[in-house]
Amino acid sequence: MSEDTQEPGDGSRRRDAGATREAILLSAVEAFTRAGYDGAGVREVAGNAGVTAMLVNRYFGSKEHLFVEAVDRSFAPRTVVGDDPDALTEQTAISLAARTAPDADDLDPFLLMLRSAANPRAAEIIRAGVGRHVGRHLTDLLSGPDAAARAELLLSLIAGVWLMRKVVATPALAGMDQDSLARLLTDVMRPLIDPPPA
Amino acid sequence: MSEDTQEPGDGSRRRDAGATREAILLSAVEAFTRAGYDGAGVREVAGNAGVTAMLVNRYFGSKEHLFVEAVDRSFAPRTVVGDDPDALTEQTAISLAARTAPDADDLDPFLLMLRSAANPRAAEIIRAGVGRHVGRHLTDLLSGPDAAARAELLLSLIAGVWLMRKVVATPALAGMDQDSLARLLTDVMRPLIDPPPA
């Protein structure tokens, strides 16, 4: 709308600290999701954002702090489960089956978590991020006894499916059609979501 | 029993290629399980085995090939699930809850998998190892439709619990008592193990 906040479009970006910082952060989310905390280098993040490595540390202090913000950014806008409490189980199962489909490869926070958790420091940061974002929201959505544990168990299941289907790519699971997987996942998730098991 | 195959006990080992190779392999399993493929260094593996880094490459060719053998060694003797087809669900749930307890920290293949999967090459090796060991055996144990997929989904669930309970250490799950967790896991696992859901 306003012509003073335009982007050149071709590689070079005008001198704008906010936009540059945002570009670095987006590049970091992408790199950490694809290669994990240890596997993604500061130079790589900087290069994909069109800047040099030092600017990353200038804006974010260190790689570790960059990761903190990347985790926040990755987890923030995600709705791990649906919002409708009635069809929660089906929605969650279908959504997970769709997201982990062989073709679709968006930047999912679970991928970032899986591939970064090997580093102890990164694991702490992830734990904090999970607690801050999905954890509380999800626990509120679930009712009954052990709501918090059931919520984290649901996250465990989701993470496990991401791991085996997309990261390790076990053949039967990676090649399964979405509908069958969604049905199976619905049955598995039900004891965690729908009625508390006494 | 035979006194000619003794170990000195104090650090120094006699010149025995087989024993040295074995010591390196055990050290590698430990290091890869604790730090993952990228996080474990060849020098560290060698040091904990009482040798130098070059001997590792002399015996195993490269770090990657060492990882292949370490994966095999880690996955081989493990019984992911019980053997009794009747009480399979309960046994598996109880076993998982016990293994992931806060104090117990044995060298589990799922930990090795979780912390190494970020590296694409390591992920391939793990996929092959899973298929070679637990995959086939587990699929045979399960009956009904989608046995292979249900087996891998069970592995997903187990891996997810390991991840959230021990690696990321989410509070509610990490602090949960074994019995409650085992009960919850039994309900979640039942659709995957007990009766095929039509």
Place this chain on the structure above:
DNA sequence: CAGTGAGGTCTACGGTCGTAGACATAGCGG
């Protein structure tokens, strides 16, 4: 148009990584 501060880059350091080739040594066969 000149100066000034924000925005960005250059060069470099210390460290660790996987790995290659030359070298040392222990222990058994003769």
Place this chain on the structure above:
DNA sequence: CCGCTATGTCTACGACCGTAGACCTCACTG
């Protein structure tokens, strides 16, 4: 007792890592 081979070590190379400080340069202000 001697020598030979398996067993293991030493030194080093090239690459990459995160990060620090000095330097440049653009764009706006007066």
